[in-house]
Structure formats: C-alpha cells, structure tokens
Amino acid sequence: MKIYDLRSDTITRPSGEMRKAMHKAEVGDDVYGEDPTVNLLEETAAKMTGKKAALFVPSGSMGNLIPLYVQCGRGNEVILHENSHIMHYELASAATIAGVMPRPVPGERGILTPEAIRPHLRPDIYYMARTGLIEIENTHNKEGGTCWTEDELSAIHRFAKKHDIPVHLDGARVFNAAVHTGIPVKKICSYVDTVTFCLSKGLGAPVGSLLCGDSEFIDEARRIRKMLGGGMRQVGILAAAGLYALEHNIDRLREDHLNAKKLAEVLNNVSWAKVDPDSVETNILFATIPDGNAAAVSSALKKKGVLCSGDGNRLRFVTSMEVSSQDIREACDIIAALKI
Numbered sequence: 553m554k555i556y557d558l559r560s561d562t563i564t565r566p567s568g569e570m571r572k573a574m575h576k577a578e579v580g581d582d583v584y585g586e587d588p589t590v591n592l593l594e595e596t597a598a599k600m601t602g603k604k605a606a607l608f609v610p611s612g613s614m615g616n617l618i619p620l621y622v623q624c625g626r627g628n629e630v631i632l633h634e635n636s637h638i639m640h641y642e643l644a645s646a647a648t649i650a651g652v653m654p655r656p657v658p659g660e661r662g663i664l665t666p667e668a669i670r671p672h673l674r675p676d677i678y679y680m681a682r683t684g685l686i687e688i689e690n691t692h693n694k695e696g697g698t699c700w701t702e703d704e705l706s707a708i709h710r711f712a713k714k715h716d717i718p719v720h721l722d723g724a725r726v727f728n729a730a731v732h733t734g735i736p737v738k739k740i741c742s743y744v745d746t747v748t749f750c751l752s753k754g755l756g757a758p759v760g761s762l763l764c765g766d767s768e769f770i771d772e773a774r775r776i777r778k779m780l781g782g783g784m785r786q787v788g789i790l791a792a793a794g795l796y797a798l799e800h801n802i803d804r805l806r807e808d809h810l811n812a813k814k815l816a817e818v819l820n821n822v823s824w825a826k827v828d829p830d831s832v833e834t835n836i837l838f839a840t841i842p843d844g845n846a847a848a849v850s851s852a853l854k855k856k857g858v859l860c861s862g863d864g865n866r867l868r869f870v871t872s873m874e875v876s877s878q879d880i881r882e883a884c885d886i887i888a889a890l891k892i
C-alpha cells in the first residue's frame with residue numbers, strides 16, 4: 553500500500569543531490585571553530601537573517617532554549633503565546649534548564665499584540681520577577697502554520713523596544729512565512745533580536761537549526777551550546793546539507809503551501825471534518841472533527857495509507873517535499889472517499 557505521510561515536514565529525507573553535497577563537504581573540528589563548511593553555513597545564515605552572527609545547533613529546541621538562558625535569565629519571565637512550541641513541546645526546558653518562568657498569553661492565530669502583552673509585563677517591584685524576554689513564533693505551528701504580517705511584527709518590535717525587552721523569534725518555519733507573505737526573511741528578522749530557524753523541516757535537511765543574533769549574543773550562545781552538550785566536531789557533513797537546503801529548497805515551499813490548500817478544500821467537503829480553506833496559509837492545516845473522535849478518523853485514514861497526527865478533536869496535516877502534488881491528488885481521493 554502506498555503511504556502518504558502528512559504527519560510532519562520533519563519526515564523529509566535528504567535527496568540524492570543533498571547527499572552528494574554532504575559527501576563532498578570539507579570538515580574540521582567545529583569546537584575549535586575549524587570546520588569550514590559550518591563556518592560558511594553560519595556566515596550564510598547571518599547574512600540571510602541580517603544578523604551579525606549565527607550558530608549551528610543540533611535542533612530547533614536548542615535554538616529556542618539558548619536565548620531563554622542567555623537573553624531572559626534565571627528567575628525572570630518570558631512572555632510567549634499560550635500555544636507556542638516552547639509551551640507545549642519542549643519539555644519545560646525553559647523552567648528546568650534556563651530557570652525561566654513562562655508567562656503564556658492568548659492571541660488569535662498565534663499573534664501576540666502589545667494590547668495582549670501589556671497586562672502581563674511585570675512592574676519594577678522588588679518582590680516580582682522581571683520580564684526578561686518576549687518570544688514569538690512565525691509560522692505558528694499549533695495555530696495552523698499562520699504568519700505574522702509586517703504591521704504585527706512592527707507593533708511588537710516597537711512595544712518591546714519601548715520597554716527595553718529583547719524579542720526572540722522561533723522561526724522554525726520562517727522561510728515558509730517569507731514565501732507566503734512576500735516579506736523577505738531579513739525584513740522579518742529585523743523586528744527581533746534573535747531568531748532560530750530549522751533546516752530539518754520543510755527545507756529537507758536531516759539535522760540542524762541556526763540561531764542568529766548579534767556577535768556578543770552568539771559568543772555567549774556558543775558557550776551555552778557546549779554546556780548543553782551541543783558542541784559538535786566534524787559536523788560540516790551536516791552543514792553541507794543545510795547549505796544545499798538554503799540554496800535549493802526555499803522557493804519550492806510554495807508547492808507545499810498549494811498542496812495544503814488543496815487538502816483543505818477536500819477536507820472541507822467531507823461530512824466528518826471541518827476546515828476553513830481560507831485560513832490555510834502555509835504547509836500546516838488543522839481539521840476539526842466535529843464529533844470529537846479524531847483518533848478514530850486518523851486510524852481509518854491510516855488503514856488507507858494517509859498518515860496525519862491527532863491533536864485533541866483536531867487532525868493535523870503537514871505537507872512537504874515527501875508528498876508530491878500528484879501524491880496529494882491521490883491522498884485527496886482517499887480522503888474524499890472515506891466514510892466514517
């Protein structure tokens with residue numbers, strides 16, 4: 553049976569061409585700063601995000617944890633969206649490792665506005681924790697791959713500057729955001745102090761994320777990466793995959809977005825699911841299962857070869873280069889024919 557894997561874009565496997573680039577990579581000991589391919593990847597990431605420096609980290613989770621540790625600081629609070637990846641899927645590392653208190657805030661489509669944040673800012677009173685960081689997510693995973701507009705980014709930037717609070721962007725899928733909105737990645741990142749983006753999601757590399765910021769921050773981040781066990785040696789072999797991804801796999805994200813729209817239209821026409829196709833912006837979509845039995849629906853789909861993930865009374869579908877437009881048409885036929 554053919555499998556249509558729509559659980560996540562993290563399932564993407566390195567292509568033949570990417571593997572060739574990995575094979576040819578020049579390597580050295582990156583803990584000594586001597587891996588030329590890692591150095592090139594870090595310089596490339598810094599240029600693309602408009603930041604002074606960048607650091608290759610093993611995962612998006614580490615790329616989010618380090619700024620919590622460095623920028624926010626122990627005993628302080630980080631303001632973030634209540635459905636952010638940090639709140640739900642990073643094992644409370646903010647609290648257990650960075651010593652930071654999360655201050656979750658609601659916001660439609662995953663967007664944090666100054667009005668929503670203002671009541672959560674701590675006044676300067678000696679018996680209260682300080683607000684040390686604002687963290688935003690673009691695209692927003694759990695809110696359905698939603699993107700920030702430039703006005704929304706600019707509003708949070710002005711607010712944070714006024715209160716002298718740094719902003720970290722979890723930009724695991726910031727390239728999806730740029731492709732959808734047309735706002736260049738560099739422009740998006742100009743509204744934040746630090747940003748993490750992932751190579752190992754829709755961009756198709758097997759491992760790795762880049763944490764970008766000013767030089768002083770990255771120097772400190774490098775120390776914390778080592779402390780966390782993330783100092784890597786001849787890792788140019790993975791950096792080469794990242795460089796390949798940044799050169800070849802950004803524009804094609806558009807195809808993933810179109811495929812997600814197609815899926816949404818089909819899901820919106822079956823009796824057992826509800827989706828607003830207009831709300832689908834990038835490669836992630838959630839279908840509400842009105843009778844609440846998402847697990848039963850996902851196992852019925854699995855029996856026909858269509859894999860997705862359950863999230864309460866919702867199913868999540870994520871498109872990626874592993875599932876071509878032709879595959880999506882076939883998956884849509886299976887979905888349309890499924891009787892629950």
Ligand SMILES: Cc1ncc(COP(=O)(O)O)c(C=O)c1O
Nearest residue numbers: 611612613614637689693722724
């Ligand atoms: C929005 C977001 N941030 C961070 C991460 C963490 O990335 P990693 O799995 O590489 O730790 C993910 C992973 O899916 C994510 O979706």
